[in-house]
Amino acid sequence: MNYSKKIDRNILSSKKNGWTPGWFDCDRFDSELIDSIMAFQREHSLSDDGIVGPITYRRVKTHRLFEEDFIPKKRNKRRGEKHIVYGGNKFPIKWEKVILWDDHGGLPAKEGCYYDWSKKPLRQPIQFVNHWDATLSSEACARIINKRRLSMHFLIDNDGTIYQMLDIQHVAWQAGSKLWNTNGIGVEISNAFYTRYQSWYEKRGFGPRPVITSEVNGRSVGPHLDFYPVQLDALAALxxxxxxxxxIDLDVCTTKGVCEKCTSFTCKPFINHYNLTRNKIDCSSLDMQAVLKKALPLTV
Known part of the structure; x- marks a missing residue:
């Protein structure tokens, strides 16, 4: 793709997502901007095509929040029975930190960024997809996915707080295809991924994240930041x-890469995003069997 077409693509991306050339220390949409974008992409181990697509946008937004010393809002936790919502009905969850979209301090999905199934028969999801958000916090993640006109059913924050962004009855735009979205549920687990952001977590009082090297689709990933133990406990409860x-059966896919059975819904219900598409690496460090071991005793 020549520079002219890349410039046009970046102008469209800028209008959609609200970024400016200044985010890359440039003044205008030109070849210099493309070179700066490519340099940023190489620095963050991204494909250096010079276009601010979804992944590059998320990475540069996270980097800007880090540079701005972003401070998440303090959010009140609900009191009383903890539950998640499916089809308008409440289902208990054995976890103390749960905030629904309509609670004070909730993080609701943006209207028009998901398929509203409130007037349809009860949806029967058969797959649960784990994602890591590559942002600093669930609040930052919610901002980004709403800006990108995407959606997610659940978010798990750095302290283990679970946010439900919308009723499971609705179809979140989270897995990459209409078929996967219609049959699935998604969670974003907060983790900025790059080790350069470790200081942000320590400064905010979360303590250092584990640092790990993982592997997915036959290639090494890392070293990178891993999840906090409390996030894994929250995931198990969820x-x-x-x-x-x-x-649905509480069982996991352990394939470390694209799984043809997952793409056709004939594998285990609980999977990672990389099981569906080769260009994804989330959540490469997640020990599915370890989380499953925590989750099984929590079922009714």
Missing amino acids: WAAVADAIV
Whole structure:
């Protein structure tokens, strides 16, 4: 693709997502901007095509929040029985930190960024997809996916707080294809991924994240930041609650890469994003069997 077409693509991306050439220390949409974008992409181990697509946008937004010393808002946790919502009904979850989209401090999905199934028969999801958000916090993640006109059912923050962004009945735009979205549920687990952001977590009082090297689709990933133990405990509780609510087997795919059975819904219900598409690496460090071991005793 020549520079002229890349410039046009970046202008469209800028209008859609709200970024400016200044984000890359440039003044205008020109060849210099493309070179700066490519340099940023190489620095962050991204494909250096010079276009601010979805992944590059998320990375540069996270980097800007880090540079601005972003401070997430303090959010009140709900009191009383904890639950998730499916089809307008409440289902218990054995976890103390849950905030729904309509709670004070909730993080609702943006209207028009998901398929509203409120007037349809009860949806029967058969797949749960784990993502890592590559942002600093769930609040930052919600901002980005709403800006990109995407959606997610659940977010898990750095302290283990679970946010439900919309009723499981609705179809979130989270897995990459209409078929996967219609049959799935998604969670974004907060993790900025790059080790350069470790200081942000320490400064905010979360403590250092584990640093790990992982592997997916036959290639090494890392070293990179891993999840906090409390996030894995929250994920286990969420898996158990979802399995009970929608009545699916609580079992996991352990394939470390694209799984043809996952793409056709004939594998285990709980999977990672990389099981669906080769250009994804989330969540390469997630020990699925370890989380499953935590989740099984939490089912009803």
